Amino acid sequence: MQGQILLGFDVGSSSVKASLVDAASGRCVASAFMPEHEAPIKAMQTGWAEQDPESWWQYAKQALRQALHASGTKGNDICAIGISYQMHGLVCVDRDLRPLRDAIIWCDSRAVPYGQKAFADLGHERCLDHLLNSPGNFTASKLAWVREHEPDVFSKIYKVMLPGDYLALRLSGTAATTVGGLSEGMMWDFREERPAGFLLDYYGIPSSMLADLVPTFGLQGEVSAAAAAELGLRAGTPITYRAGDQPNNALSLDVFEPGEAATTAGTSGVVYGVLDHVAYDPQSRVNTFAHVNHGEKTRLGVLLCINGTGILNSWMRRTLFTPSQGENGSGLPSYPAMNDLAAQAPIGANGLTILPFGNGAERVLGDRETGASLHGIDFNTHTQAHLLRAAQEGIVFSFAYGMEVMHAMGVELHTIRAGKANMFLSPIFRDTLASVTGATIELCDTDGSIGAARAAGIGAGIYADHHEAFATLKKLQVIEPDTKNLAAYREAYERWRRCLKEE
Numbered sequence: 288m289q290g291q292i293l294l295g296f297d298v299g300s301s302s303v304k305a306s307l308v309d310a311a312s313g314r315c316v317a318s319a320f321m322p323e324h325e326a327p328i329k330a331m332q333t334g335w336a337e338q339d340p341e342s343w344w345q346y347a348k349q350a351l352r353q354a355l356h357a358s359g360t361k362g363n364d365i366c367a368i369g370i371s372y373q374m375h376g377l378v379c380v381d382r383d384l385r386p387l388r389d390a391i392i393w394c395d396s397r398a399v400p401y402g403q404k405a406f407a408d409l410g411h412e413r414c415l416d417h418l419l420n421s422p423g424n425f426t427a428s429k430l431a432w433v434r435e436h437e438p439d440v441f442s443k444i445y446k447v448m449l450p451g452d453y454l455a456l457r458l459s460g461t462a463a464t465t466v467g468g469l470s471e472g473m474m475w476d477f478r479e480e481r482p483a484g485f486l487l488d489y490y491g492i493p494s495s496m497l498a499d500l501v502p503t504f505g506l507q508g509e510v511s512a513a514a515a516a517e518l519g520l521r522a523g524t525p526i527t528y529r530a531g532d533q534p535n536n537a538l539s540l541d542v543f544e545p546g547e548a549a550t551t552a553g554t555s556g557v558v559y560g561v562l563d564h565v566a567y568d569p570q571s572r573v574n575t576f577a578h579v580n581h582g583e584k585t586r587l588g589v590l591l592c593i594n595g596t597g598i599l600n601s602w603m604r605r606t607l608f609t610p611s612q613g614e615n616g617s618g619l620p621s622y623p624a625m626n627d628l629a630a631q632a633p634i635g636a637n638g639l640t641i642l643p644f645g646n647g648a649e650r651v652l653g654d655r656e657t658g659a660s661l662h663g664i665d666f667n668t669h670t671q672a673h674l675l676r677a678a679q680e681g682i683v684f685s686f687a688y689g690m691e692v693m694h695a696m697g698v699e700l701h702t703i704r705a706g707k708a709n710m711f712l713s714p715i716f717r718d719t720l721a722s723v724t725g726a727t728i729e730l731c732d733t734d735g736s737i738g739a740a741r742a743a744g745i746g747a748g749i750y751a752d753h754h755e756a757f758a759t760l761k762k763l764q765v766i767e768p769d770t771k772n773l774a775a776y777r778e779a780y781e782r783w784r785r786c787l788k789e790e
Contacts, residue, residue, distance in 0.1 A: 291749060292316070292364045295740030296347055298372040298450050299532070300338065300392055301325045303346035305354045306736035310366070310749050313759030315737050317358035321349040329389060334396040337389040340378050343450060344457045348518055355519065362520040368458065368510070369528035369743030371535035371735045372451030374471050377429040382445045384456060388437065391429045392450070398428035402473075405431075405489055411569075417476045418483060419567040419575035419587070426472030427483075431490040446498045451529045458518075458526055459508030464498040470577040471531050477565050477577075503579050504528055504746035527746025530579045532735055533559050534588050538579050539738025540704035540731055541757040543586070548700045548726070550686075552710035555646065556596030558686055560698040562587040572651045572692050579742070580753070589698050591689035592650060595643035595659060596682050597710050600625075602645070603678050607671050626713045629675035634719075634772055635779035636673040638663045640786050641681035651689045662786045676715060683719040684783040690724060704729045707763045721768045722776040728766040 291310040296303060304320040326346065329337040355362065375393040380386055391397070402422040406414055414421060422428050426449065434441045446462040449472065456462050469475040469482060474497065476483040487494055501507040507526045515522040530538065537549035537559045548560040563585055567575055578588040604625060610618040620628075644652065645659030661677075690700060703720070707730040710716045721728045741756045750756040769776070 291366045292360055293367055293369070293740040293743045293749070294351070294365045295369045295736040295738065295743060296371065296454060297532070297535075297734070297736035297739060298343050298347070298370065298454055300328060300373050300394070303343055303350055304734070304736040305347065305350035306734070306740050307354050307358055307360055307365070308737055308740040308744075310744050313741065316360065317354040318736065319350045319353035319357065321346040321353070328392070328394075332397075336392050336395040338392055340386045340390050340450070340453045343454055347454060351518055362515075362518065365520055365524055367525050367527045367743040367747035367749065369739035369741075369746065370451045370454055370526070371530060371532050371739040372449060372454065374449070374531035374533060375425050376450045377426050377433070378448045378450060378453045379430075379433065379440065379444045380446055380448070380453075380456070380462065381443050384445070384460070384462060386453075387440050387443055388433075390450060390453070391433075395429070396424055398432045399424045401431045401490075402428040405486065409485065409489060413485070415567045415569065415571065417478045418473050418486065419477055419565065420473060421571045422473050422486060423571075427474050427486055427490060427492065430492055434491055444496055447496050448498050449531070451531070452498060455508055455526055455529060458510050458514050460511045460513070461508040462498040463501040463507055465501060465503045465529060466581065467503055467530055467534060467577040467579065469497070469500075475577065502746075503530060504742065506746070525747055528739060528742040530739075530742070531576070533557060533590055534576065534579050535735050535738055535742070537561070537588060538742055538753075539733045539735055540706070541753065541760050542704055543578075543580050543753050546699055546701045548703045550703050550705040550711075552596050552682070552705070552716065553708075554596065554598045554601075556593040556682070556686060556710070558591040558690055558693070558703075560589050560690075560693050560700050562589050562696065562698050564697060566696045568692055568696055570653060572653060573689065573696075574650075589693050589696060591686070591693060593643070593682070593685045593689060594646040594649055595685070598646050599641075599643045599659065599678050599682060600710065603675055607674060622712065625675055626715060628672050629679060629713075629715055632670070632672040632676040634775040635782070636677040636680065637668055638665070638782070639669050639673045639677040640779075640783050641674075641677045642783070642787060642790065643678070643681045643685055651685075651692060657790050660786075660790065679710070679713060679715045680719055680779060681783060682710065683716060683723060684780050686720060687723045687780060688784065688787070700724065700726050702727050702729060704731055706731060706733060717766045718769055719776060721766045722773055723780050725768055727768075729762050730764040730766070732761040732763055
């Protein structure tokens with residue numbers, strides 16, 4: 288593997304990141320992202336969100352150029368390319384493989400009524416049994432919206448694809464997708480193990496619009512001469528991996544098997560657990576997709592999303608403090624200082640309970656928009672410290688509640704892996720999560736583009752399997768459940784559940 292460099296792209300809605308990883312050592316030799324400030328999202332109407340697919344290509348070129356320059360790597364040194372991307376988007380191209388319109392991205396909600404009607408018309412049981420989800424606001428429903436509202440565009444569509452498929456198209460000149468990609472778009476039938484013809488027929492979508500299937504790991508295409516000239520790469524460099532951002536985040540944390548879960552806790556939070564059999568939540572409170580290693584063995588990713596996560600912590604920071612309490616000219620206290628203050632309050636915050644659902648409708652609550660709420664406050668007892676602790680505990684308890692839904696589907700979690708970032712920088716957050724769920728938490732040093740690069744090594748045959756690819760994954764910290772205080776954590780969680788039931 289000497290001298291072999293793996294390239295990983297991560298196409299997000301705010302930026303495109305490129306990372307170069309030395310295949311032999313597993314070390315990231317350089318990373319860069321573009322644009323430097325958050326990429327624009329077009330919102331012509333309330334609830335809409337679009338981006339120009341061509342902008343992703345330009346950002347990818349710029350980020351790669353910076354990474355190559357920073358590391359001194361030559362384009363000829365890159366031996367394989369992997370791609371991670373924002374899920375659930377819709378890109379429509381014509382026969383010249385050019386976008387017919389801006390991409391409708393993951394956070395666009397215009398297709399919600401289409402998914403709801405399809406769910407009712409086709410039947411809940413049929414949709415859940417075959418798609419493992421409601422058709423919802425996913426890619427197929429977005430394409431149904433285009434068919435009704437933009438018939439001229441629809442009539443010119445040659446292929447539809449996801450954001451990562453488009454980047455691969457620009458690299459290779461070939462339109463392709465994966466089973467995982469079709470599953471996240473509600474276009475894969477898990478019972479029939481083929482594209483979901485019954486939903487496509489209902490929406491009036493010809494199956495010929497689907498891009499050709501390629502394996503998640505393996506040769507998906509090669510960098511064309513034209514793209515090589517633009518990027519400074521070697522023509523023929525293989526593209527050997529692609530996956531949506533949440534499955535890829537799990538891969539980046541070496542989460543492949545049942546009992547393991549990947550977690551993120553930024554503005555919103557995600558728990559992504561692996562399941563070894565076809566199952567779904569009858570109320571569709573969590574989503575199920577093909578995991579990156581789904582194939583000969585059933586490996587599904589069950590995704591829980593909590594909208595009201597770090598945004599509650601940041602709201603507390605803005606609301607409870609004044610600029611005079613700030614540090615180092617920041618204007619407000621640092622998050623580590625807030626964590627130290629929260630630690631002054633005991634487990635359970637002396638009976639103070641916060642429900643964190645103040646960032647829109649929560650799928651885990653059946654798409655209810657309950658808002659955030661505070662319960663049990665005592666004006667003579669509770670302080671800023673209690674509020675901060677109750678907020679963090681409330682976020683953790685929402686994770687635990689969703690994980691109970693996952694458990695009912697058969698998802699057993701004994702190991703939770705996460706990057707050491709955002710809410711996982713808080714000892715209260717991670718200690719409470721470990722203690723309430725009974726899982727061991729492992730904090731690792733990685734990100735999506737680095738994971739995609741390692742995965743490209745698997746797809747290219749440079750690594751024998753994921754065990755070899757992630758043998759050098761660095762664990763920064765391991766957190767075990769606090770056995771001495773389990774009763775206090777459980778009492779606080781049960782009180783939180785009672786408050787939720789009363790809402």
